[in-house]
Amino acid sequence: MTGLDWGTVPTWLSSFLTGGSLLLGFHILLRDRKKEERSEALKVVCWREDSSDVSETWTVHVLNTADRPITYPRLITRYSKGCGIVW
Template sequence: MSGLEWGTVPAWLSSFLTGGSLLMGFHILLRDRKKEERNEALKVVIWAGRDANDEGSFIRIHVRNTADRPILYVDALYERVDGSIGRWHSDVPMVLKDEEMSLEVPRYMDGSRTIARGISFQDSDGFRWVKDISSHDVYRQSWLRRGDPTARLLVSSIGTFRMYRSRKKRLRRA
């Protein structure tokens, strides 16, 4: 025979299927790793406390770490009247397992009212996370990817979904 021998159709098919199964295995490993990282971030519990009078000078955000490892650099996120998200830095560098801390965000800044939206923190692996107070959902912050690739329709109305989506993007960029 002259030239190259290309093999048979079953040999080609088995090599193609082997490559596909390897790719699927790597995809499953990466998906499980991301799920474990997200589950650690979901174990951080937050809530906003109110004073006896609703017109107090501070909004108190409570943070409790129920994860197995400490969280670092906890910051409060608040929304201004113009829709921009601000960051209020805390003095506590680390929240250990089963510890609780509170952040006091001024209710009024520059003469306008602020609304507490969530917290931003870093986990022990170095990933930065944002946790929303109202939905208790967590978003992983990334400098390379600003948008959210997994658009999930959490509510039925399109207008509310757009509002949720825009707030989620603003929290990621904060």
């Protein structure tokens, strides 16, 4: 026995390390994208304005201070009777 025959072990090792580095790269990209989306979402302000009359109506205002537009905003509310409305 003059030496060990490593065969395809270096090939397997390099492919394993390449796959790991690709997974790490995709993980970093997704993390950065989520961080960017969160910072954009924090730039959206929403508030309720009660009406001055006796009826129980109110107006909801949404202000977007972010660079990108808001698409399909939704309002989910619950009345005291337990009914909900989704727009």
